Amino acid sequence: MVTSVSEKLIPVVDLGGSKIIAALVSYNGEIIAEEHVATLAEQGPNAVIDRMLATLKGVISKANLSLSSPAISRLVIASAGAIDKHNGIVTSSPNLPGWQNITLKETVEKEMGREVLLINDASAAAIGEHRFGAGRGVDNLIYVTVSTGIGGGIITDGKLYTGVSGSAGEIGHMCINLNGPHCSCGNIGCLESLASGKAIAREAQRRITQGTKSLILELAEGEIHNINARIVSDAARRGDTLAIELISQVATYLGIGLVNLVNIFNPEMIIIGGGMSQMGEMLLSPARQIVEERAYRLPAEAVQIVPSELGDYSSILGSVAFLQLDEFNSVR
Ligand SMILES: [Zn+2]
Structure with a gap:
């Protein structure tokens, strides 16, 4: 029996800086099996790839x-x-x-014996919200993820805008303050350095070290290095x-970033995701208000x-929509 493309299940991984989600998803976006593990990114690429593949294999056997099953399609990694x-x-x-x-x-293709599609996680999330989430029926939208870092994806006229090298949508690295803090990208004063989870934790630590009294320190069990955006x-x-x-303060900086996006792109919708949302x-x-x-x-x-x-699932479901688009484009 031949399994038609639309009956296949899609193995997907969302590989983020702090967590990995592996899932098996149907063509209409139903999650059949899933697993969430910590990335432990500090262990380096080989360890992260091994953990990611072990998690994905676990999810497939859970189902x-x-x-090698004909019911399994190509893989997508966001x-x-x-x-x-x-x-x-x-x-x-x-x-x-x-x-x-x-x-x-x-x-991954060598290890798993299946073709792999690769996409940026925030680009996938933008496609996910457009196809399955807050942006259904909205063909000009921008997705912004505000978490440890800040990323984004731009949909114009219903399509992901990729730019000439495929790197468009790096919303976190628009320059907001000429003399701002250093950013993980090497520049200074980027939106990410002012409005991300990292930025809010850094500012809280700075102010408390300078002597400001706050419940934040108590919630961090007295350890300044435990402070994170969730505690704030x-x-x-x-x-x-x-x-x-x-x-x-962070919301103000985020607002300034959004002003720039609104003025440049005139989107119908801006969708804010990520842990800070x-x-x-x-x-x-x-x-x-800004x-x-x-x-x-x-x-x-x-x-x-x-x-x-879609919350945690925007990149996972976007990966499914991305695979469908790839198949649609290849048969056209
Ligand atoms: Zn930057």
Whole structure:
């Protein structure tokens, strides 16, 4: 019996700086089996690739299938970092230490015996929200992920805008402050260095070291190095003055980044995802207000700024949509 393309299950990996999600997904976006593990990126590329493949194999056997099964399609990997899509290489990835020119496609194809498609994780998330999430039916949208770092994906006229080298959408590295903090990319004053999870943790640590009293330190069990964005968010919900001030500052910088996107792209929708988006209106309301105050009137009136609908699954489901697009384009 021949299994038609649309009946196949798609093995997908979302490879991020802090966690890996491996899943087996149907063509209509139903997740059949999944597993979430820590990336442990500090162990370097080989260890991360081994862990990623072991997790994916585990997911496939959880569904009582094997890689050689005709019901399994090509693989898709949505990876953090700059992707050379044509050669299947992760050229660099600031949140995956040691990842320079990693031939991920070739390595995984050798190990798994299946063809692999490679895409940037935030690009995949943009496609995911467009096909299955908050952006259904919206053909001009920008997805922004705000987590440890900041990334993004741009959909124009229903298609992912990739740029000439495939690296378009690096929203986190738009320059916001000429004299700002150093960024993981080597530049200074990038949006990521001012409005990411890393940035909020760094600012909290700096202010507390300078003597500001805050519930943040207590929630971090007295250890300044334990402070992260989630702790700052928890402290803000409990009314901590410093935490509220830091989130308002980050939301302002995020708003400035969005003003630039609104003025340049005139999108119908900006979708905010990533771990920091769990701060909800605490982050989104001030950012929306900055857009209202500072962006050009016409595009500012046209844009909706909304939270992601797919949450942790935007890149996974986007990878499925990406494979479908690839198949559609190859038979055209
Ligand atoms: Zn940067």
